[in-house]
Amino acid sequence: MTLRSFLFSFLRRQKYSFLFLVLISLMWAVEQVLFPYAVKMIIDVLASYEGDRSQVYEVLAFPLWLGAGVWIASITAWRTADVIEYFFAPRFQANIREAMTQYVFSHSHRYFSEHLAGSIANKIGDMVRGAYYIVNQAVRFFFPNLIAVLATAAVMCTISYVFGAILLVWAAVHLFLCGYFSRQCDDVANEHSEIKSMLQGRVVDAVSNFITVRLFARSSHELDNVRRYQKEEIRAHRHMLLTIGKVRALLEIPCLVMIIIEVYFLIKGWQEGYVSTGDAVFVLSTTLNLMYILWRVGMEFPAFYREIGVCQQALSLIREPHEITDRKDAPALVITQGQIAFENVFFAYNKGQNLFCDKNIVIPAGQRVGLVGFSGSGKSTFVNLILRMYDLESGRIVIDGQDIAHVTQDSLRSQVSLIPQDPILFHRSLRENIAYAKPDATDEEIIAAAKQAHCHEFIMAAPEGYAAIVGERGVKLSGGQRQRIAIARAILKDAPILIFDEATSSLDSFTESAIGRSMEAMMKGRTTIVIAHRLSTLTSMDRLLVFKDGSIAEDGTHEALLAAGGHYAMLWNMQVGGFLPDSTTEKAPA
Ligand SMILES: Nc1ncnc2c1ncn2[C@@H]1O[C@H](COP(=O)(O)OP(=O)(O)OP(=O)(O)O)[C@@H](O)[C@H]1O
Ligand SMILES: [Mg+2]
Incomplete structure (x- = not known):
């Protein structure tokens, strides 16, 4: 699956909102030309007006209305876009998060043992953020700006083909250079993002093993380890910033050349009479506006490519086929x-x-x-x-x-109920952890299961009782307590096949023999x-x-x-x- 088809599959789900956003962007692009054009008409009227000045409104009426109309239409459109975005953006991101999480859940046991949990979660987060950034930039930034360039060039051609041509040639050169160097920026950004995610994975690995780190007094070793990756990350980050800086410097050259040529032709045209004062103002003001716009577009390219790189990386989560499928x-x-x-x-x-x-x-x-x-x-x-x-x-x-x-x-x-040797619990309440296999279990059922698994006593000893939160992975409980919670969970699950993998290994002999009786009862009639x-x-x-x-x-x-x-x-x-x-x-x- 390519990133484009991935994004489109989500855009299709919200096609009306999306099309509306595209339409609004188009309106904004038209405004970029019409408004200066109204100004040009006003200047031309004023510059050549020789009648009664108190009557000037009659001739100015059309350009004034045009300018005002365009202005109002433009703000209305943008504010409408805000409203559409209110519906579009949160849902778009939620859909992506949900689909990716769902896909990841179906990865095999092997996949989870080979990939760090932190890095999987990061990739989902990256995609949720990055996908929206890409769509938003494409629709509300790149697309309308490019349309504005084309529309402006078309209007400039009505003054003289020279101006339209200059603008288009410069825009093409500028964007080509941006695109060309963005690929370089893309490579360095990819390298940086890969190293960053490895670093992040290291940190998560060290943090989630904090008990082992502490037991072996190895925090300085872990820090050194992180530092080693950090050094790599700093190098890659600087390399990326340097590449972007060089590209920016290079892009200044065509801008300068274009302005010089344009001013030369404007003066020449004015001397020869085919460029009016209004035309000169129009050409100069729109050129400066577009230069600013296209400069920003160019500057966004690396970030845009960077985000594409990040999303491509994140896409690897769902590009990898499920190893075990139905x-x-x-x-x-x-x-x-x-x-x-x-x-x-x-x-x-x-x-x-x-x-x-x-x-x-x-x-x-x-x-x-x-x-x-x-x-x-x-x-x-x-x-x-x-x-x-x-x-x-x-x-x-x-x-x-x-x-x-x-x-x-x-x-x-x-x-099939499998009670593992080292059950890991959710960072949720004891009640939720026990009722995991049967979320609709009543309190009576939960307590009965907890009593059979001999956890009721220690649960009630805690001030919050069944509402107590067990800490990340269940760290606030002892190994034997976690095992008993897992057994209570299995009792509630009530599956016809039972498997205990060292499920009572952390229990003292007394508790084990007490639970043994409950286990005997569970085993009755079950393989x-x-x-x-x-x-x-x-x-x-x-x-x-x-x-x-x-x-x-x-x-x-x-x-x-x-x-x-x-x-x-x-x-x-x-x-x-x-x-x-x-x-x-x-x-x-x-
Ligand atoms: N995910 C894995 N990837 C590769 N090899 C594995 C994996 N899990 C287990 N093994 C290997 O398979 C062999 C059997 O492991 P297994 O966990 O089944 O042993 P076990 O009998 O349950 O041991 P224990 O009594 O210590 O729990 C071991 O050599 C182990 O190193
Ligand atoms: Mg084993």
Whole structure:
């Protein structure tokens, strides 16, 4: 999608307001010629009037009315433009913001892990501001000014072709130079904007990781890091300003040449009698006016190109196709039982490095399955694939006979609850955070869910209770409190398939066993997958899958796997306090 087609798609939605603005600009352009023309007529009348001076109004009536009419029409038009803009501008910007945000939301998990959130948000902001600037400048500035030049040149031709020609040649040279150098300015502006957005991303990254920065006492390192990018940014900024300055200096030359030639021909024409006093005033005043106007037009070019550059950059957000999309006319997923099957699944985060090779596994409906294995063995990946966070290399994942790649993503994700290890909360109230999956939940429902997840107690301990704001990403809560909020959220969501990815890892044993009872209740009649490093929490599962380097090494109940004496038995025996070591190198001595 080009920037032009992007802008036009939004202008089409407000075509009447837009056309009105164009029309008003056109009226203004005509006024730029008619008003000086009325003045010229008045001067000509006065200069050659030889009758009774008390009767002069009779001959002046037409030019006076013309001037007054044009003037009034012009102010009325501009004020009407203000009114139209009142309706046009806010809606235009809102439409763009909404469309871009909506598009970005459908980007894949991978996209969000590869792009900084701050820079995505900045790009949306840039586009909202830049798109309006471009349209406004084009319609209310460039377009009417160019029309004014053409109209003035046409009227000048009625005096002598020479003046029209001089004006057009100069305007063409001026605009050509502006356009030519704007491309240069565009390049340097693009470079600057790219570096600026990288710098901005760095700042956001450092600020959003402020806890880590503080814990490691690395603020000076982060500042140095920012400074390094800052240095680059200063260089690019200066380079841009210098280029613009040079272009401005160069543009002065044709202006000077034009004025000299024009004055020469005006005097010559006056001497030879084909230029009247009024004509001379008209030519000089409109030329000076247009020179001022076109100078401003030229000066706006770099800023205009800069804005185009910024918008092009921002457009990359929506130029990048969605990695994971719904098929055309994809039906909604219908879960009747809740059986999950992996059929010949090959999956790789990076091409050529398969994490899962030909994975086949069936989790029958209603089964409670525990996933265990070393860190990095692929447990989270396994559950993320069930939510279609990534697409497979080949094979399929089937829920109740329906390939999850063939149903809508929303229907899939609204029926699978995943409670992550480190839930991040919205900077909103506790109530809103809990009711996120069910915005129309009643207070009773919310409190009941909070009680089951054992968060009611600590919520009520806060003075604002459920209205308390949790801080950006939930920083005002402890890790265990955030986990409990996430569990309450899942209880309200009431989805037929449940996945806990280390969802109770931050809880103390007492709270964990208390919540365990609520979780047992939640699991009833639901297909459930629980990932836990604390193996003792998984002993009552119907089945355990032991992950090893992406493959499922063992499959069975706790007792059966212990008896088999394999990888699981080794892990179990290693659990001193109930936790797994991080890798096989930490194996306990035999
Ligand atoms: N977004 C990603 N891009 C590239 N590689 C990834 C990505 N996420 C995970 N991996 C890699 O895939 C492998 C499996 O990761 P996964 O998160 O599934 O492990 P895990 O078993 O859940 O570990 P843990 O117990 O620590 O949570 C790891 O080697 C990891 O580095
Ligand atoms: Mg994990």
